[in-house]
Amino acid sequence: MSPRLKLRDIAFFERPVHFARPFRFGAITINATPQLFVRVEIEVEGRGTAVGASAELLVPKWFDKRPELSPAQTVDGLRRSLEIARGLYLARTGFLTAFDLHASCIGAQVATCAKKNIPALAAAYGPAEIDKAILDALLRAAETNFFDGMAGNIAGIDARLSPDLKEADLTTFLSSRKPLSRVAIRHTVGLDDTVEGEGGVADARENSGARYFKLKLSGDPVADAARLARIGKALDALERDYKVTLDANEQYADLAALHALIDRLDHDLALRSISSRLLYIEQPMPRDITRQTPLGSLAARGFIIDEADDSYDAFPAARALGYRGISSKSCKGLYKSIVSATRAAKWSEGAETFFVTGEDLTCQAGLAVQQDLALGAFIGIVHVERNGHHYVDGFGDTPAAEVQAFAAAHPDLYADAGQGIRLNIHSGDLLTGSLTATGFATSVHPDWSALAPLEQPKSLWEKSA
Secondary structure (H helix, E strand, C coil): CCCCEEEEEEEEEEEEEEEEEEEEECCEEEEEEEEEEEEEEEEECCCEEEEEEEEEECCCCCCCCCCCCCHHHHHHHHHHHHHHHHHHHHCCCCCECHHHHHHHHHHHHHHHHHHCCCCHHHHCHHHHHHHHHHHHHHHHHCCCEHHHHHHCCCCCCCCCCCCCCCHHHHHHHHHCCCCCCEEEEEEEECCCCCCCCCCCCCCHHHHCCCCEEEEECCCCHHHHHHHHHHHHHHHCCCCCCCEEEEECCCCCCCHHHHHHHHHHHHHCHHHHHHHCCEEEEECCCCHHHHHHCCCHHHHHHCEEECCCCCCCCHHHHHHHCCCCEEEECHHHCHHHHHHHHHHHHHHCCCCCCCEEEECCCCCCCCHHHHHHHHHHHHHCCCEEEECHHHHCCCCCCCCHHHHHHHHHHCCCCEEECCCCEEECCECCEEECHHHHCEECCCCCCCCHHHCEECCCCCCCCCCCC
């Protein structure tokens, strides 16, 4: 039986993160953004109290891309999502399982955020980050690690939010997990990144020996095709085979524009290197258009949703439209990732294959990258997009003592090769051995005294009553 807990406190903090190079995706270029930290204290029935933590960047213009909002306003929307979730979670005063807490709050969270003009994807951010911290505390109270705890369903995950599944589907999936000991990185190539020569996509100092590459698209089929041809030519210089994925971040306006790109991939000889190694295409069209548009003949190429994944119903709806996959991101909710992986496994028992991918929202070294990596390794994602280490210099603005603590506790994940402590990539792979520490994939918590409290949202853009 899953242990029950009662929340005592939820606190939010943030720290600035300055990028070492600009990261352009979709219609925005990021040079800096805050990183959120969550600290929770829980009381576990019969086990006393425990503290848990989580972290994630407050990324502008991804959860909410509405053009009338500034990047700062979209970050404020995430801060407001956190505060709304905090109130809902703390209002549950009895002993509940970790999943009871999530399931009893997520509906009210989305509804309350909608009244505040916060879309569902941003609404899910608050519960997602709180849930990770609660799970960390619960695992510490139980003196077990993430992989063993989740295999035994320590959170009490059930099918109440996914009625297409049976309870046995979830428990069978969880208990059958054999976590990956190595996970390959998928190297991100942003729209402003260098393609050829020094610092380009084939430069080993840039790609860390990656065998997988994630290529951002702009939404212009002509410009994207020309750029992909250049990238393919550069990658062909590698002395190893490689695979690619494409990510449009909702930039393709409609199915006609998408057809134009796929036609080039199918017939342009200059794109053969990319086309022959293409695994899937991620979220090509805006989320609202995605929900209304069957892929038709394009479905054969293999498409996944990401920004359109804003509810527990999103994957079944996308499947009906011809999509084969969905992204796992801990910032969208670890329980939803597990439900998605369970669905993919069950649906793949038939003639078709469905899958979950690992897409990284600039997870930074430390808590964020470790918890997201552990989630992917647990549900069986063999390669994950990793861009935090590429766009930020190591641990960025993290105090030196905190960096040293993470490096000492997780020596397989971090190393100093002469440029400061940073993510340690072994021939294109990350190792997960030290993620078996008690708690949610970490032996270390941040230095809370070195963090600033979460800023209060400054912009009011709520719907009128």
